[in-house]
Each structure stands twice: as structure tokens, then as C-alpha cells.
Amino acid sequence: MKSTERRPRGRPRALDRDEALETALQLFWRHGYEGTSIADLTAAMGVTPPSLYTAFGSKERLYQEALDRYGMSYGSFVALALAEEPTARQAIERILREAVAVYSEGPAPRGCMLASGAVTCAPEHAPVVADLSRRRLATIAGIRTRFDRAVVEGELAPATDTEALAAFYAAIVQGLSIQARDGAGREVLEAIAATALRAWPGAAAGR
Amino acid sequence: MKSTERRPRGRPRALDRDEALETALQLFWRHGYEGTSIADLTAAMGVTPPSLYTAFGSKERLYQEALDRYGMSYGSFVALALAEEPTARQAIERILREAVAVYSEGPAPRGCMLASGAVTCAPEHAPVVADLSRRRLATIAGIRTRFDRAVVEGELAPATDTEALAAFYAAIVQGLSIQARDGAGREVLEAIAATALRAWPGAAAGR
DNA sequence: ATATTTTTATATTGACCGCTATGAAAAGCA
DNA sequence: TGCTTTTCATAGCGGTCAATATAAAAATAT
Missing domain, CATH: 1.10.357.10 (Tetracycline Repressor, domain 2)
Known part of the structure; x- marks a missing residue:
């Protein structure tokens, strides 16, 4: 039984972090860092900017995480x-x-x-x-x-x-x-x- | 004698087109197309935007001219x-x-x-x-x-x-x-x- | 039920983007 | 000295940029 995973306190996040990161990877891969806007990313992820920022911090850190993911896939x-x-x-x-x-x-x-x-x-x-x-x-x-x-x-x-x-x-x-x-x-x-x-x-x- | 070159009618341009193009080439070379702004270009050329646009038309055409110049130098x-x-x-x-x-x-x-x-x-x-x-x-x-x-x-x-x-x-x-x-x-x-x-x-x- | 915690969406923020409307400045022409 | 022509600088256009302040929403905890 996996009941050991207690739900955290607040409102559950609608954003699937792993899925969103894969989406970011694909966009950055195709269009590069400067060629991919936050609006592009949020639209493709199906979320609004605050969700992206609470999950990834900044565009630059999101890019680095996407590069890490690329290196591992x-x-x-x-x-x-x-x-x-x-x-x-x-x-x-x-x-x-x-x-x-x-x-x-x-x-x-x-x-x-x-x-x-x-x-x-x-x-x-x-x-x-x-x-x-x-x-x-x-x-x-x-x-x-x-x-x-x-x-x-x-x-x-x-x-x-x-x-x-x-x-x-x-x-x-x-x-x-x-x-x-x-x-x-x-x-x-x-x-x-x-x-x-x-x-x-x-x-x-x-x- | 080269007196055959008649001055044109209007106000003489302060912008040295050849020199400005070389400046644009250097900036585009270092920072790429998206990484070079009109403000960067006009500042480096020492002119204001309208002068750049009357001389080169648009950022895209200026970039193409810079590429042509690169190919010839x-x-x-x-x-x-x-x-x-x-x-x-x-x-x-x-x-x-x-x-x-x-x-x-x-x-x-x-x-x-x-x-x-x-x-x-x-x-x-x-x-x-x-x-x-x-x-x-x-x-x-x-x-x-x-x-x-x-x-x-x-x-x-x-x-x-x-x-x-x-x-x-x-x-x-x-x-x-x-x-x-x-x-x-x-x-x-x-x-x-x-x-x-x-x-x-x-x-x-x-x- | 009420309080606490976290994430969400709405609506903006100031800064910068490429580009241009406007009118003054500087030349030749009459 | 006008008049015409072209380029000039000032100022600002609408739009987009990355990032956020604010507060409602949705969960657990008490």
C-alpha cells in the first residue's frame, strides 16, 4: 500500500511538472532560448504564468532543467x-x-x-x-x-x-x-x- | 576630375552607409539576429532609428545586407x-x-x-x-x-x-x-x- | 465550522520590441 | 530670398517581453 504518501497541505497543483517540463524541452529544442516566450510555454502547457513560476522559478532555470532532461533522455x-x-x-x-x-x-x-x-x-x-x-x-x-x-x-x-x-x-x-x-x-x-x-x-x- | 558626381537635391545624409553596414555586420556576427536590437544598432552607428530605416528599410533587410557583406569580406x-x-x-x-x-x-x-x-x-x-x-x-x-x-x-x-x-x-x-x-x-x-x-x-x- | 496552507487565475507591471508620424534642419534650385 | 527636396531628431505608436501583486479557490488541520 502506498498510503505513506500523505497529501500536502494546500490546494493541489493542476500542473503535471514532468509533463510540463517535457513540453518546455520540445519548445526550447525547436525554437531555442530566445525564440521561446513565456506565453508560448504557458499556452503549450495549458497553464497561466504564476503556475509556471511557482513550479520552475524563472525562464532561465526552466531552460536549465529542460537541458538536464534532454541530457537524460x-x-x-x-x-x-x-x-x-x-x-x-x-x-x-x-x-x-x-x-x-x-x-x-x-x-x-x-x-x-x-x-x-x-x-x-x-x-x-x-x-x-x-x-x-x-x-x-x-x-x-x-x-x-x-x-x-x-x-x-x-x-x-x-x-x-x-x-x-x-x-x-x-x-x-x-x-x-x-x-x-x-x-x-x-x-x-x-x-x-x-x-x-x-x-x-x-x-x-x-x- | 570627378566633378561629374553632382550632389543630390536634399539634406546630405550624415550616415556613412558603408561604415554603418560594417557596424551592423559586427553586431549581428557577435549577437545573432534576435540578439541584436534596433536600439543596439542605432547606438553603435551613432544615428537615430529613422536614419537607419531610410537607409536599410527594415531589420531583416539590414541583416541580409550584412550577410552579403560578410560573404564578400x-x-x-x-x-x-x-x-x-x-x-x-x-x-x-x-x-x-x-x-x-x-x-x-x-x-x-x-x-x-x-x-x-x-x-x-x-x-x-x-x-x-x-x-x-x-x-x-x-x-x-x-x-x-x-x-x-x-x-x-x-x-x-x-x-x-x-x-x-x-x-x-x-x-x-x-x-x-x-x-x-x-x-x-x-x-x-x-x-x-x-x-x-x-x-x-x-x-x-x-x- | 474555522483556520491554515498552497496553488490557482485575473490583471497588470515597467521595460523593451520593431517601426513610424511629425516637423525641423540642411542642402540645391530658381 | 523663397521653394523644393531629402534627411534629420524628437517623440511615441501598438505590441510583446519576463515577471508579479492580488485575491479567490481548494485542499488539510483543528
Whole structure:
């Protein structure tokens, strides 16, 4: 019996916090931080501004929570691949494969929420840009750490510039994100990924 | 003698159109379309709104003119490299080299104005996004055309997927742009470019 | 029943958005 | 010296921005 969950004191909230956060994620993903207004958010959630503010505090904090949620759902494939795949090479292959799938999904492709979110914006929103930048750098650092492990395990040569290699594959993912939003076909995106794998250390280049 | 230039009838304009356009280019480059307000623009130009509107029509048209100017100045190196370099390979090398230099320039790196300009934004500004997308696609098409020529000239194998190869190097440039804005050092950016060249058809991959 | 607590909706807040109506200022033309 | 033409600065247009003051509504607690 779950009767241990006592109802709190006041009026029960009509807003499903989890559902509302998913709605915010979708809007921010498609239109970015500056391109999504509080009015857009409340209309899509079916609530009024005060409900949104008591639940999430501010637009900026709501955006950060949406980014967290993205990292634990649509964007989780990167960390999962790095942790689960037996080799760094296989991890990168899976990351590129899944990036193509996620970024080109739906009638209006959305790319990567981190890469396409808020690269440029007004000076007063600099904290948002800095936060996004930090998240992108953290992703690259994660890839690099996996490459360092591959060096220790003998998969990659000791002289490998793991920082540069991680930055390279991150650049590919960022390029995939932009071109997906530009409407590039899945075949083109897959071809970009395949070409990027030709740069893998020691790999034989194709024709 | 250049006396053939008759002064027009009315009050002479205090606004130097060329100088004002360069100012707009810089602001739009740093802060994007939505992140730059008319007030920002007029303040930086040292004029009042009516002067800006008589000279450029609207914010959207000013942005387009700024993009045109970018393509003929800071961004011209792509078309120049494609036209001037004797081989496609040398053209790509030069594009990557100059992209690193231009994107990481200055105290606050600006990346590529086309790649970082307005990937996501409010639905009402969809025409701006579409215009930028069109310019990015045109750049890729230009690279692809150069690659097709390289196939005809025997530099690249007839079976080369020139569309995919062009999209790949465009993705690298887009990734360079984002990471430059994120503060990546010049060495990292150069290493990304060097890694990308390892994917060149027939090239021997490094360690 | 009454009090307490929390969330809700209504209605605004001041600031800023892109843009423009109005009329004065500055030039050439007669 | 007018008269015409064009650009200029002042001031403000309606609209939207993110965020809130206020108070009614809806639950538990006493």
C-alpha cells in the first residue's frame, strides 16, 4: 500500500511538472532560448504564468532543467555509448549513428539541443550561452576521457592526441546538427559520419 | 576630375552607409539576429532609428545586407580558395586554415556568421532562418562543384561521393565555428582541421 | 465550522520590441 | 530670398517581453 504518501497541505497543483517540463524541452529544442516566450510555454502547457513560476522559478532555470532532461533522455546516447561499448571506436560509431537518427527525426528536424540552442544571443543572456558552452565542453571532455582509457588499454597508440580527436568527433556531431536542421537527407548525414570514421587513427582511408 | 558626381537635391545624409553596414555586420556576427536590437544598432552607428530605416528599410533587410557583406569580406576565403587553388585538396586545406584564423580572431571569437547566426529562433523569424539555411547550402554546393571538377580532372576517383565529401568538410567548418565560440584554443582548432584532412579520399591515415 | 496552507487565475507591471508620424534642419534650385 | 527636396531628431505608436501583486479557490488541520 502506498498510503505513506500523505497529501500536502494546500490546494493541489493542476500542473503535471514532468509533463510540463517535457513540453518546455520540445519548445526550447525547436525554437531555442530566445525564440521561446513565456506565453508560448504557458499556452503549450495549458497553464497561466504564476503556475509556471511557482513550479520552475524563472525562464532561465526552466531552460536549465529542460537541458538536464534532454541530457537524460534524447541526449543520453552519447554517455551511454561511451560507457557501454567495449571499444572507443565502437562508441564513436554508435554516437554518430544515433546522432543521425535523433537529429533528423520528425517532420521538422531539431538537431542537437546543445549545439543549436543558443550559440549567439543578446548580451543580457550571456549566462545561458555560458551554461550551454559548459555542457558542450563537458561532452567533449567525456569523449576525451574514453579515448584516454583506450590509450591505456592499447586500443589507441600512446602518442594519440586524444583532446584533438575528441574535439574532431564533437565537431562532426555539431555539423550533423546544423545540417540536419537545414534539411539534409539521412543518407547525406550517414555519409558524413562514414567519412569521419575514415579519420580514425590507423584506419585505411577510402577512395 | 570627378566633378561629374553632382550632389543630390536634399539634406546630405550624415550616415556613412558603408561604415554603418560594417557596424551592423559586427553586431549581428557577435549577437545573432534576435540578439541584436534596433536600439543596439542605432547606438553603435551613432544615428537615430529613422536614419537607419531610410537607409536599410527594415531589420531583416539590414541583416541580409550584412550577410552579403560578410560573404564578400570575412567569408570570402571559401569562394576564393575554391576558385584560386590548383587542386581541390589544396582548396580544402586553405579553407580550413583560414577558417581557424578568422573564427578564432579577436578577444571574443565569433565563429562563422552563417553557422552561428540564427539556427534556432522564434517562428515569426522563420524567413531569416530559411535565408541563412539557403546560404549554408549554397556554400556546400560550391564545394561540391569544385569536387566534381576534381573528378573530371582526375584528382579524385570517379566513384567519389562528392556531395558527401562536401557535406563532411562543411560539417567540420561548422564544428570549428561552434568550438571557436566556446573558447577552444587555436591549437585544438588546427588539430581538428588536420584530423579532417586524414579523411581525404586515398589519404593515408595517421596514428 | 474555522483556520491554515498552497496553488490557482485575473490583471497588470515597467521595460523593451520593431517601426513610424511629425516637423525641423540642411542642402540645391530658381 | 523663397521653394523644393531629402534627411534629420524628437517623440511615441501598438505590441510583446519576463515577471508579479492580488485575491479567490481548494485542499488539510483543528
